[in-house]
Amino acid sequence: MVQDTHIPVTILTGFLGAGKTTLLNNLLHDLSEQKTAVIINEFGDTSIDSQLVVSTNEEIVEINSGCICCNVRGDLIRLLADLQKQEDTIDRVVIETTGMANPAPVIQTFLMDEQTAASFEIDSVITMVDAKHIGQHLEEEEPAQQIAFADKLLVNKIDLITNDEKEALKQQLISMNPNAKKFYTTNAKVDSSELIGTKSFAVENALNMDPDLLTDTHHHHHSPVTSFVLQEDRPLDIDKVNKWFAYLVQMKGESLYRYKGVLYIKQMDRKVVFQGVHMLFAGTEGDEWAPNEKRQSEVVFIGKQLDNKELEIGFQYCLA
Incomplete structure (x- = not known):
């Protein structure tokens, strides 16, 4: 039986303020026995997120020269290549994208770049959903894409909405992405074993959302944000x-x-x-x-x- 030597990658996405960094801290706490490389992409040229991430047994790398789904995809590929060459072998990679990122080009990187695909594989694509505020943003391009490409949807801040609002949001998310497993949480609290190491990413589901995913088209933002x-x-x-x-x-x-x-x-x-x-x-x-x-x-x-x-x-x- 051939052992899989690919390094698993978790892509953590979600619109601005959904709770990605809180979830990342929870995951790193639970993964403290593993060597985890964390790649953080921030919208803008500041580095505040790295100050908000707990320090455990991880290596934190920041990309803040642009959006990870646009002009810095080359930076991502080079970072992953450098991680793969390190003598101190890493157990997994967690990528926290900016809240303005379309996850499709990030997913595409792991499927289409030969060098990256030879060493890494997507374990899961987790999208955080802000239950309180997502209704104000569902008409915008990025949040809809983030929800569509997830195989795990974490509906966070569920304590801030009513039961009727929760049921309406639940039905809306099912219509947008029926395949994703859904969790309803407060303070991003969820059993990490439900998110990490599940190999829940399925390329066929991603292709259903975007048939052109495996064509090398360039992505641009058209957002007023x-x-x-x-x-x-x-x-x-x-x-x-x-x-x-x-x-x-x-x-x-x-x-x-x-x-x-x-x-x-x-x-x-x-x-x-x-x-x-x-x-x-x-x-x-x-x-x-x-x-x-x-x-x-x-x-x-x-x-x-x-x-x-x-x-x-x-x-x-x-x-x-």
């Missing part, structure tokens, strides 16, 4: 920060699909980590600043028709 990054070395005042975010959530929440960051607050010795989706916002104390670490606030906003100048003025208002 943009990102804007703010950075500041000077400390911020906690009261001003609270007032600014209260204004943003109330007045701009509908257009802010996703916002997150790490803040340098004058009154605190620890970092402040915050994340938000539309009008849902949460901030927590993070790690202490390391003795030689540069103290800096870094914030990324992702949304529709962002007023970058207004965001910049508001951020400057927060200075201590």
Whole structure:
């Protein structure tokens, strides 16, 4: 009996703010005995996600020079080739795509690039669905594609909707992707054995969704969603920060699909980590600043028709 030497790959996708990083942390905790390579692709040129991922027995590589399904597919192929050549053999790869990624070209990479296909195989394609907010985005191209190509659908934040809303969403997801196994979760809590090592990806199902999947067509984004990054070395005042975010959530929440960051607050010795989706916002104390670490606030906003100048003025208002 010939042993399969392919390295299994889990592709983790889902629209902005669905809970991908929370699920990734849960998976890495459960996979702590394995050597896992994590590839994170962020929408925009910031690196906040790597600060939100727990540190276990993994190697984290970031791609933030563009969307993994577009101009950086070559970067992905080179990264995978480098991982395969390492002396310290990895057990698996987990790829967390940007919330704006169409998973089809990522899947295509593992099926059509000969070198990649010789060493890696897709174990599963997991799509996170934000139960509270997905209804606002189903008409957009990317969320619909992410749902269509999944073999596992994790409907997260189920505690934030009613039973009637849950049933309506359940029927909608069945109509969009009848083949995917569906999980209904809170805080992305699900048994990792249901997601990892199941070999649930089936290329025939993917081809049903996109008959041209195995033709090398180039993918382009046609979305009005943009990102804007703010950075500041000077400390911020906690009261001003609270007032600014209260204004943003109330007045701009509908257009802010996703916002997150790490803040340098004058009154605190620890970092402040915050994340938000539309009008849902949460901030927590993070790690202490390391003795030689540069103290800096870094914030990324992702949304529709962002007023970058207004965001910049508001951020400057927060200075201590």
